[in-house]
Amino acid sequence: MRRFFVRNAPGYVFLTPWFIGFFLLALGPILASLYLSFTRYDMVASPRWVGLDNFEYMFTRDRRFWKSLEVTFAYVALSVPARLAMALGVAMLLDKGLRTISLYRAIFYLPSLLGASIAIAILWRQLFTADGVVNQVLALVGIQGPGWITDPDTSLYTLVILAMWQFGSPMLIFLAGLRGIPKDLYEAAEIDGTRPWRRFTRITLPLLAPVIFFNLVLQTIEAFKTFSSAFIISNGTGAPADSLLFYTIYLFNEAFKFFRMGYASALAWVLLVIIAVFTAIAFFTSRYWVHYENDRD
Amino acid sequence: MSGLTLRNVGKNYGGLSVMSGLNLDVHDGEFLVLVGPSGCGKSTLLRMIAGLEDITDGTISIGEKIVNDLPASRRGLSMVFQSYALYPHMNVRKNLAFGLQNFKMPKAEVNRRVAEAAKILQIEPLMERKPRQLSGGQKQRVAIGRAIVREPQLFLFDEPLSNLDAELRVQMRAELASLYNRLGTTMIYVTHDQVEAMTMASRIVVLRAGKIEQVGTPQELYTNPQNLFVAGFIGSPKINMLETTVTERDGQLVASVDGFNEFTLPELGTSDRSLTLCVRPAAVKIGSGAVRTEGRVRLVEYLGSETLLHIALSSGQVLLVSSSTIHSLHVDDTVVLGFDPTDLHYFDASGERVQTVQERQST
Amino acid sequence: MQVDEAARVAHELRLARDKRERNARLLKHVFLIAMSCVMLYPLFWLLASSFKPENEIFGNLGLWPSEWRIENYTEGWYALPKSFTVFYVNSAIVTVLSVIGNLISCSFAAYAFARLKFTGKTLFFALMMMTLMIPYHVVLIPQYVQFLALGWVDTYLPLVVPRFLASDAFFIFLMVQFFRQLPRELDEAAMIDGCSPYKIYWAIILPLSLPAMGTAAIFSLIWVWEDFLAPLIYLNDIKSYTVPLALRLFLDQEGQSVFGQMFAMSVLSLVPVVIFFVLFQKLIVRGIATSGMK
Numbered sequence: 001m002r003r004f005f006v007r008n009a010p011g012y013v014f015l016t017p018w019f020i021g022f023f024l025l026a027l028g029p030i031l032a033s034l035y036l037s038f039t040r041y042d043m044v045a046s047p048r049w050v051g052l053d054n055f056e057y058m059f060t061r062d063r064r065f066w067k068s069l070e071v072t073f074a075y076v077a078l079s080v081p082a083r084l085a086m087a088l089g090v091a092m093l094l095d096k097g098l099r100t101i102s103l104y105r106a107i108f109y110l111p112s113l114l115g116a117s118i119a120i121a122i123l124w125r126q127l128f129t130a131d132g133v134v135n136q137v138l139a140l141v142g143i144q145g146p147g148w149i150t151d152p153d154t155s156l157y158t159l160v161i162l163a164m165w166q167f168g169s170p171m172l173i174f175l176a177g178l179r180g181i182p183k184d185l186y187e188a189a190e191i192d193g194t195r196p197w198r199r200f201t202r203i204t205l206p207l208l209a210p211v212i213f214f215n216l217v218l219q220t221i222e223a224f225k226t227f228s229s230a231f232i233i234s235n236g237t238g239a240p241a242d243s244l245l246f247y248t249i250y251l252f253n254e255a256f257k258f259f260r261m262g263y264a265s266a267l268a269w270v271l272l273v274i275i276a277v278f279t280a281i282a283f284f285t286s287r288y289w290v291h292y293e294n295d296r297d
Numbered sequence: 298m299s300g301l302t303l304r305n306v307g308k309n310y311g312g313l314s315v316m317s318g319l320n321l322d323v324h325d326g327e328f329l330v331l332v333g334p335s336g337c338g339k340s341t342l343l344r345m346i347a348g349l350e351d352i353t354d355g356t357i358s359i360g361e362k363i364v365n366d367l368p369a370s371r372r373g374l375s376m377v378f379q380s381y382a383l384y385p386h387m388n389v390r391k392n393l394a395f396g397l398q399n400f401k402m403p404k405a406e407v408n409r410r411v412a413e414a415a416k417i418l419q420i421e422p423l424m425e426r427k428p429r430q431l432s433g434g435q436k437q438r439v440a441i442g443r444a445i446v447r448e449p450q451l452f453l454f455d456e457p458l459s460n461l462d463a464e465l466r467v468q469m470r471a472e473l474a475s476l477y478n479r480l481g482t483t484m485i486y487v488t489h490d491q492v493e494a495m496t497m498a499s500r501i502v503v504l505r506a507g508k509i510e511q512v513g514t515p516q517e518l519y520t521n522p523q524n525l526f527v528a529g530f531i532g533s534p535k536i537n538m539l540e541t542t543v544t545e546r547d548g549q550l551v552a553s554v555d556g557f558n559e560f561t562l563p564e565l566g567t568s569d570r571s572l573t574l575c576v577r578p579a580a581v582k583i584g585s586g587a588v589r590t591e592g593r594v595r596l597v598e599y600l601g602s603e604t605l606l607h608i609a610l611s612s613g614q615v616l617l618v619s620s621s622t623i624h625s626l627h628v629d630d631t632v633v634l635g636f637d638p639t640d641l642h643y644f645d646a647s648g649e650r651v652q653t654v655q656e657r658q659s660t
Numbered sequence: 661m662q663v664d665e666a667a668r669v670a671h672e673l674r675l676a677r678d679k680r681e682r683n684a685r686l687l688k689h690v691f692l693i694a695m696s697c698v699m700l701y702p703l704f705w706l707l708a709s710s711f712k713p714e715n716e717i718f719g720n721l722g723l724w725p726s727e728w729r730i731e732n733y734t735e736g737w738y739a740l741p742k743s744f745t746v747f748y749v750n751s752a753i754v755t756v757l758s759v760i761g762n763l764i765s766c767s768f769a770a771y772a773f774a775r776l777k778f779t780g781k782t783l784f785f786a787l788m789m790m791t792l793m794i795p796y797h798v799v800l801i802p803q804y805v806q807f808l809a810l811g812w813v814d815t816y817l818p819l820v821v822p823r824f825l826a827s828d829a830f831f832i833f834l835m836v837q838f839f840r841q842l843p844r845e846l847d848e849a850a851m852i853d854g855c856s857p858y859k860i861y862w863a864i865i866l867p868l869s870l871p872a873m874g875t876a877a878i879f880s881l882i883w884v885w886e887d888f889l890a891p892l893i894y895l896n897d898i899k900s901y902t903v904p905l906a907l908r909l910f911l912d913q914e915g916q917s918v919f920g921q922m923f924a925m926s927v928l929s930l931v932p933v934v935i936f937f938v939l940f941q942k943l944i945v946r947g948i949a950t951s952g953m954k
Contacts, residue, residue, distance in 0.1 A: 344848075347848075347852065348851075348852075349848050349851065349852075368851070369848075369851045369852045370851060370852060370853065370854035370855070374852070375852060376848075376849070376852050378845045378848070378849060379845075380843055380845050382843065382845035382846050382848065382849035383849075384846065384849075384850075384864060385846075385868060386867045386868055395850075395853055395863075396852070396853030396854055399853055399854035399855055399859070400854050443849075443853075447853075
């Protein structure tokens with residue numbers, strides 16, 4: 001017993017802050033919100049047990065819940081592939097044949113660093129107003145631009161474009177991954193007379209698969225969590241016509257505007273499950289399309 | 298006062314036993330070399346002695362004291378690592394002094410010891426440099442210096458020379474040997490290089506797969522290997538091994554090896570009839586020997602002081618022959634080669650040494 | 661003769677290839693420069709607009725203001741019920757404390773995960789990695805209830821204390837990745853040199869991890885500086901607002917033609933981030949490459 005303590009003590013000592021944080025800020029709240037999701041709770045009276053009422057209402061009668069899911073999934077489905085394609089394309093351009101990539105790399109990464117800030121969300125809102133910069137550029141080529149953020153059909157695209165603008169971090173990860181592909185593979189393929197497109201599909205993509213997978217999982221989770229920019233651009237409500245009613249915004253408003261904490265907790269748990277399912281699918285299918293270089297051992 | 302004793306030492310990783318029931322006595326003041334192929338457990342054993350790995354069974358004692366539960370820093374030993382493990386952010390002086398300061402040694406004493414070690418190792422001009430500004434050989438000296446300043450009762454070396462180039466390795470080998478002569482402290486040295494083992498050791502421990510195959514002086518291991526593994530591992534160029542089946546004729550044992558004329562064996566303490574005969578390349582003679590055959594030269598490696606011949610027998614087996622006198626042979630020459638039965642080592646089917654009755658009586 | 665011929669052909673081929681590659685490179689540069697312009701245009705437009713008179717901001721693609729209105733900045737600074745001095749001080753307090761908390765608590769945890777042996781390590785590490793995935797929204801409500809009960813709402817404690825409890829697993833992961841690259845023999849040499857695990861952390865690992873600490877510090881600084889959701893929930897009193905919350909106040913006054921001021925303050929809020937990015941670009945890029953995240 002004493003020996004157990006002596007051997008383990010330093011590890012546990014160093015982990016103490018994390019332990020406290022894990023129990024009080026992660027595990028505890030997750031369980032608490034599971035409990036709250038079965039209650040009605042307005043922060044004034046104590047939580048009242050309502051069984052599955054919240055979930056029943058959510059799945060059968062709450063049109064805004066379904067709308068927020070629709071908006072969020074549409075956003076994930078549009079923004080993640082677009083962002084990854086941009087990131088991979090630019091990374092490949094930067095990877096080969098250029099000696100001075102650091103300036104480009106910096107320029108392309110800067111938006112990712114700034115992108116989360118409120119200032120950029122404010123800027124974006126103004127870029128896409130009816131007489132904003134984007135429509136003026138479109139006017140130059142003779143296109144009458146839509147109302148963007150005021151038009152329910154187009155408002156989501158402003159956020160997708162914002163997401164694309166911030167392709168910097170997956171780009172950096174792709175660059176690191178591309179650096180890891182041995183050059184002689186390309187040289188060997190070139191000597192064998194392999195065409196560039198085939199080199200891309202037969203060498204780059206398979207060898208980059210782990211990195212692509214990694215980015216995909218990460219960016220999908222990130223996309224599900226999108227909040228601040230959508231909150232600012234939609235004026236905190238998900239307007240117009242709930243076309244920007246991101247799941248997180250809906251949840252936030254249920255909790256902190258209407259103080260339906262029980263219902264918001266139920267929403268939170270559904271979000272957790274959705275993200276967990278996506279991550280799990282990614283991991284379980286990964287072995288069919290991701291090949292790690294050291295698979296053999 | 299500071300011999301080291303290992304009794305029934307065992308080590309498990311998870312459920313996997315990598316070492317068990319190991320016994321070893323290290324005498325005070327000897328230079329003991331642990332040698333074996335990679336993965337044989339020699340580094341693990343050293344790290345267990347150092348206190349960097351827990352032992353699962355048995356006891357390790359230094360002097361009379363069992364040190365199983367003693368942390369590495371309180372076992373009174375110091376260690377030189379393969380990668381030197383110099384602290385990259387400290388200059389040489391701090392690297393040497395760091396350990397002493399941790400033990401709350403008075404400043405004057407720290408300075409005295411550091412200065413002395415620096416003098417012994419001739420690294421005085423390097424004292425203010427950081428490790429990355431040192432060459433491989435200099436790093437090696439600093440690493441040894443860091444071990445010396447502690448004035449330990451036991452030095453541990455974990456393949457300290459394997460990161461050096463060939464020339465430096467030979468030089469550092471000599472310096473280590475003279476350091477040992479000067480300090481006279483017990484040293485345990487791990488290497489996979491049998492030349493290092495042979496040249497430096499008071500005694501060698503040959504390990505394989507977590508088991509001690511043999512312990513002895515370099516000479517004992519060379520002249521009297523206890524099993525086929527040791528015979529094959531010690532000695533360069535590698536010993537020749539010939540499979541044979543022994544038949545009994547007129548009360549005498551007769552061996553026949555492919556291509557060689559049959560010959561009578563001395564009296565052996567075994568009833569095993571299939572033996573392996575080993576003969577050192579230096580004991581194989583060109584054009585003479587009591588047991589002979591013909592072979593064809595496959596390869597001639599001229600090494601200056603000696604020539605190494607690879608000679609294929611009619612069976613296809615290749616024998617190594619080293620000779621310091623023959624320089625006139627060429628590839629594809631046919632030669633007669635042979636050996637004397639007295640130069641043979643005998644091993645039974647399980648690979649254990651078979652002593653001749655004569656040998657047994659003399660021991 | 662034949663040899664000369666072959667050499668000539670080879671030479672020509674090489675020239676042709678060089679030319680082809682030069683052209684390809686040129687094309688790439690043209691493309692990348694064009695793309696850089698598109699990428700940066702919104703930022704420059706923001707910067708330009710922050711100096712423009714109100715009537716020039718919209719319906720105008722040009723970047724050069726006809727008249728430089730520095731007043732956008734001087735008036736913007738005092739445009740809200742509290743001056744931006746207050747907001748910047750608030751943001752600075754939260755950011756500095758958070759960064760310190762992150763560095764201490766995450767390096768502790770990372771050291772344990774990367775270097776020490778203890779029972780349950782694999783399990784805890786897996787749990788830690790799982791928290792990376794959990795959206796803040798999921799823990800938000802119980803945390804809010806908890807902090808409200810503690811009387812912490814409208815203080816900086818809910819923003820700062822979690823960072824002293826290694827709540828951001830990303831930094832733990834980043835540091836674990838870095839610590840693992842340090843040779844283990846250093847720890848062992850230090851153990852033999854009489855160091856306890858605590859001393860090894862302090863005297864060996866930390867001094868050798870300054871680049872990783874720097875990376876973590878910069879990231880955490882930028883993220884905390886830009887953080888919006890947590891301040892939005894926990895800070896109600898305008899006196900305690902951080903800069904992002906203050907910026908949002910401009911939006912509520914929309915229509916009252918304060919765009920110039922709003923842009924001016926937006927630009928200022930980005931300045932620290934851009935400065936840190938320019939100064940520490942290398943650390944940031946390397947940090948992302950080693951952690952493979954964000």
